[in-house]
Amino acid sequence: MEEQLRELGLEFTKEVREDFVNFRADPLAVVYPRSEEDVIKLVNFAREKKIPIVPWGAGTSLTGAVACKGCILVDMRYMSSILEINEVDWYARVQPGVNLGKLNEELSKRGFFFPPDPASFFLCTVGGAVANSSGGMRGVRYGTFREWVLALRVVLSSGEVIRVGEPLRKNRAGYDLVHLFVGSEGTLGIITEVWLRIIPTPRQRLVALVGYVSSLDSVAGIIIDMRRSGILPEIAEYVDDEVIRALNEHLNAGLRKSGGGILLLRVDEPDSERMREILRRWGVEAEVLNDEEWERMYSLRSQSALALKASAESMYVEDIVVPVSRLVEAVRRLRDLERKYNVRMPVIAHIGDGNLHPNILLERSEDADKIFDEVARLAVELGGSVSGEHGIGIQKAKVMGEQITSHSGKRVLEIMNGIKRLIDPESIMNPGKYVELAYEINRSEERRSSS
Amino acid sequence: MEEQLRELGLEFTKEVREDFVNFRADPLAVVYPRSEEDVIKLVNFAREKKIPIVPWGAGTSLTGAVACKGCILVDMRYMSSILEINEVDWYARVQPGVNLGKLNEELSKRGFFFPPDPASFFLCTVGGAVANSSGGMRGVRYGTFREWVLALRVVLSSGEVIRVGEPLRKNRAGYDLVHLFVGSEGTLGIITEVWLRIIPTPRQRLVALVGYVSSLDSVAGIIIDMRRSGILPEIAEYVDDEVIRALNEHLNAGLRKSGGGILLLRVDEPDSERMREILRRWGVEAEVLNDEEWERMYSLRSQSALALKASAESMYVEDIVVPVSRLVEAVRRLRDLERKYNVRMPVIAHIGDGNLHPNILLERSEDADKIFDEVARLAVELGGSVSGEHGIGIQKAKVMGEQITSHSGKRVLEIMNGIKRLIDPESIMNPGKYVELAYEINRSEERRSSS
Numbered sequence: 001m002e003e004q005l006r007e008l009g010l011e012f013t014k015e016v017r018e019d020f021v022n023f024r025a026d027p028l029a030v031v032y033p034r035s036e037e038d039v040i041k042l043v044n045f046a047r048e049k050k051i052p053i054v055p056w057g058a059g060t061s062l063t064g065a066v067a068c069k070g071c072i073l074v075d076m077r078y079m080s081s082i083l084e085i086n087e088v089d090w091y092a093r094v095q096p097g098v099n100l101g102k103l104n105e106e107l108s109k110r111g112f113f114f115p116p117d118p119a120s121f122f123l124c125t126v127g128g129a130v131a132n133s134s135g136g137m138r139g140v141r142y143g144t145f146r147e148w149v150l151a152l153r154v155v156l157s158s159g160e161v162i163r164v165g166e167p168l169r170k171n172r173a174g175y176d177l178v179h180l181f182v183g184s185e186g187t188l189g190i191i192t193e194v195w196l197r198i199i200p201t202p203r204q205r206l207v208a209l210v211g212y213v214s215s216l217d218s219v220a221g222i223i224i225d226m227r228r229s230g231i232l233p234e235i236a237e238y239v240d241d242e243v244i245r246a247l248n249e250h251l252n253a254g255l256r257k258s259g260g261g262i263l264l265l266r267v268d269e270p271d272s273e274r275m276r277e278i279l280r281r282w283g284v285e286a287e288v289l290n291d292e293e294w295e296r297m298y299s300l301r302s303q304s305a306l307a308l309k310a311s312a313e314s315m316y317v318e319d320i321v322v323p324v325s326r327l328v329e330a331v332r333r334l335r336d337l338e339r340k341y342n343v344r345m346p347v348i349a350h351i352g353d354g355n356l357h358p359n360i361l362l363e364r365s366e367d368a369d370k371i372f373d374e375v376a377r378l379a380v381e382l383g384g385s386v387s388g389e390h391g392i393g394i395q396k397a398k399v400m401g402e403q404i405t406s407h408s409g410k411r412v413l414e415i416m417n418g419i420k421r422l423i424d425p426e427s428i429m430n431p432g433k434y435v436e437l438a439y440e441i442n443r444s445e446e447r448r449s450s451s
Numbered sequence: 452m453e454e455q456l457r458e459l460g461l462e463f464t465k466e467v468r469e470d471f472v473n474f475r476a477d478p479l480a481v482v483y484p485r486s487e488e489d490v491i492k493l494v495n496f497a498r499e500k501k502i503p504i505v506p507w508g509a510g511t512s513l514t515g516a517v518a519c520k521g522c523i524l525v526d527m528r529y530m531s532s533i534l535e536i537n538e539v540d541w542y543a544r545v546q547p548g549v550n551l552g553k554l555n556e557e558l559s560k561r562g563f564f565f566p567p568d569p570a571s572f573f574l575c576t577v578g579g580a581v582a583n584s585s586g587g588m589r590g591v592r593y594g595t596f597r598e599w600v601l602a603l604r605v606v607l608s609s610g611e612v613i614r615v616g617e618p619l620r621k622n623r624a625g626y627d628l629v630h631l632f633v634g635s636e637g638t639l640g641i642i643t644e645v646w647l648r649i650i651p652t653p654r655q656r657l658v659a660l661v662g663y664v665s666s667l668d669s670v671a672g673i674i675i676d677m678r679r680s681g682i683l684p685e686i687a688e689y690v691d692d693e694v695i696r697a698l699n700e701h702l703n704a705g706l707r708k709s710g711g712g713i714l715l716l717r718v719d720e721p722d723s724e725r726m727r728e729i730l731r732r733w734g735v736e737a738e739v740l741n742d743e744e745w746e747r748m749y750s751l752r753s754q755s756a757l758a759l760k761a762s763a764e765s766m767y768v769e770d771i772v773v774p775v776s777r778l779v780e781a782v783r784r785l786r787d788l789e790r791k792y793n794v795r796m797p798v799i800a801h802i803g804d805g806n807l808h809p810n811i812l813l814e815r816s817e818d819a820d821k822i823f824d825e826v827a828r829l830a831v832e833l834g835g836s837v838s839g840e841h842g843i844g845i846q847k848a849k850v851m852g853e854q855i856t857s858h859s860g861k862r863v864l865e866i867m868n869g870i871k872r873l874i875d876p877e878s879i880m881n882p883g884k885y886v887e888l889a890y891e892i893n894r895s896e897e898r899r900s901s902s
């Protein structure tokens with residue numbers, strides 16, 4: 001194989017890698033394409049040899065989506081150019097390996113802005129974030145990646161290159177395939193170019209508030225009251241006291257502990273007085289932050305998972321969504337699970353849209369997997385989703401299958417699997433995960449229950 | 452057949468209908484379901500008899516998407532309840548037959564807002580607008596329907612009911628099927644319930660401006676300058692002098708003609724001074740409108756197509772998108788086509804996002820079809836799209852196929868057709884149109900050119 005890769009003129013290394021939560025990739029080779037042509041050569045090679053092929057951005061995945069064995073890992077680090085920033089048509093055309101933080105710096109110089117900001121923005125690549133349909137702190141106002149991708153170039157398992165979508169906000173030419181590929185976790189093809197929608201840096205004046213709260217329950221109440229009052233924040237984030245402890249310990253944050261954690265808000269100026277009223281109603285003191293303080297809090301918030309990880313041997317990062325109206329119940333049931341399993345789950349949350357990240361500080365084990373699944377099931381039972389922005393990979397395929405069969409119908413899982421087979425008939429694109437895995441688990445459970 | 456429908460307990464009539472641009476539906480029967488159960492019964496019946504089934508909302512289609520012969524037309528008028536307006540989770544759950552204007556009235560009473568506003572909002576149904584992924588005047592800021600649909604219940608041709616999506620803004624559970632069904636024009640299934648994302652009525656202060664311009668070219672220049680300056684309007688609409696004449700004649704609009712038409716803008720207050728500067732630079736006088744004047748202009752704008760239609764025997768409504776950076780060229784080429792074919796094409800435009808509606812005032816004929824296609828091809832050649840918001844139906848399938856094969860690759864058309872076959876294997880859902888038709892035309896052209 002090494003010789004063949006060399007003959008194809010492809011650079012490669014032999015190494016074992018781990019993602020952010022220690023899922024292992026033990027590939028036959030890590031290949032470093034420099035161009036779309038390299039990707040095509042590689043895909044043709046992999047297809048002929050029936051070797052699974054897994055794209056790798058920055059390895060910040062949290063679900064095992066880039067774990068594999070006996071595969072080829074496609075490291076996109078050299079396909080990292082910003083090809084075009086179009087200030088009239090309002091898009092950025094980039095290669096998948098470009099760092100998201102770097103893209104935003106370049107945009108900012110020109111007065112533009114790409115809203116989705118996963119906490120890993122300073123590490124992650126655009127390609128990874130598209131494949132994952134990542135979210136972020138501004139998601140409550142601006143949504144996740146899927147709302148900001150206009151078009152993609154993709155190399156399919158056949159070696160064919162297609163473009164899905166048009167670099168236009170409005171386009172009705174055929175079924176919408178862009179949204180199929182966004183969030184497809186490398187299972188439909190390898191992204192080689194991305195058109196992202198950009199907007200001018202917003203001009204409205206925002207007020208940043210930090211509230212020290214006595215419990216996560218009161219935060220849930222505050223968010224529900226904001227919704228009822230029609231306040232749409234730019235940011236509504238939460239970290240609990242355990243996370244604050246980790247931030248203080250590992251990043252010298254010097255944050256005050258208040259029993260229940262910190263609620264971080266950024267709202268339009270005309271909303272700020274009403275917002276403070278709601279906080280007062282819930283007995284929460286709010287401090288207005290100046291720009292520098294705001295930048296610091298935003299940066300600390302985005303490093304929260306890193307800080308937590310530094311204080312634990314191993315960590316499961318959960319990512320559930322519940323309807324905002326069910327937040328109070330979700331929090332209560334999380335606490336029940338903590339008691340039931342005698343485990344602490346420090347919570348980081350995009351609380352403004354009901355997207356919670358309880359972090360389970362345990363070594364990978366069957367028991368820990370069980371707790372992880374129970375948390376996800378709680379979301380499904382409350383009419384929510386097993387994932388809002390981290391995706392499925394291998395870790396959540398089972399419970400995702402349960403969500404789809406119970407909320408959507410078994411036929412939906414079959415359609416999804418049919419789409420995978422239609423686009424990647426030999427299943428060499430990140431096989432055996434996500435939709436395919438959920439479908440297989442569901443089938444084998446059906447067989448078991450019918451025999 | 453009539454007896455069988457009666458046995459199934461389904462109401463029906465026998466009649467011939469026409470859509471807004473006189474495409475004809477000559478069905479075996481028009482059936483009026485009162486519930487999802489009725490829809491299932493009807494679909495099972497149609498599948499067994501292999502009768503094409505075509506959903507009908509308000510008949511405001513502009514592309515022949517609801518034209519058919521020997522089909523069953525499914526008139527959704529009795530499935531028109533607003534099932535829930537959730538003021539905490541920010542969605543409206545409605546049946547497909549609900550009138551969009553009525554929904555917005557109900558939302559408005561509660562301080563909420565559903566942004567997409569097709570000009571036919573006072574006529575059209577939510578189901579039709581979803582099936583069509585309709586746009587509207589606020590599209591430049593808020594996008595089209597596809598950005599605002601959270602979830603759908605759909606009856607498939609198998610008679611199975613599925614739900615795609617979750618009533619959550621963030622959801623990563625499986626491939627995104629919602630966006631497949633939004634804009635699928637009745638070709639994948641019949642929508643029986645819709646969850647729309649809603650937001651609080653925006654609080655920012657907006658300034659409405661009307662500019663009397665000397666030519667459409669200068670409007671293109673103004674829009675490009677706005678983009679460069681980072682001004683994102685809520686509304687940036689254009690109608691030319693011919694449209695003004697029709698509005699004056701048929702709606703007593705009393706609008707001034709200025710040689711080039713009217714540019715209607717609504718921008719955030721902090722942007723308004725810079726906006727006026729840009730207008731001055733292009734020699735355009737701008738008047739600031741008070742609320743009442745604004746409401747009137749907005750209403751006149753939304754009735755522009757009706758007014759035009761009243762002054763012509765027959766009309767083709769075009770709907771092309773070009774990159775904003777190519778607007779000037781697009782306008783020039785439209786004028787070239789007018790001269791070449793000696794025909795006037797009054798222009799209504801969502802000019803802010805490059806979405807133009809040149810209206811061809813001709814009787815349906817082969818020659819008129821040819822002009823229509825040439826306008827659409829112009830958009831494709833400029834890197835745009837054959838449709839931004841009106842969809843494809845039968846009228847645009849051919850040029851849509853050309854767009855997809857040239858911009859995206861032939862494989863994309865095959866994948867789209869494969870999805871149709873996967874979800875509607877017997878092709879009874881609005882068959883022979885849109886993707887299926889484009890695929891067939893492309894195949895027969897290939898056969899012709901290879902023989």
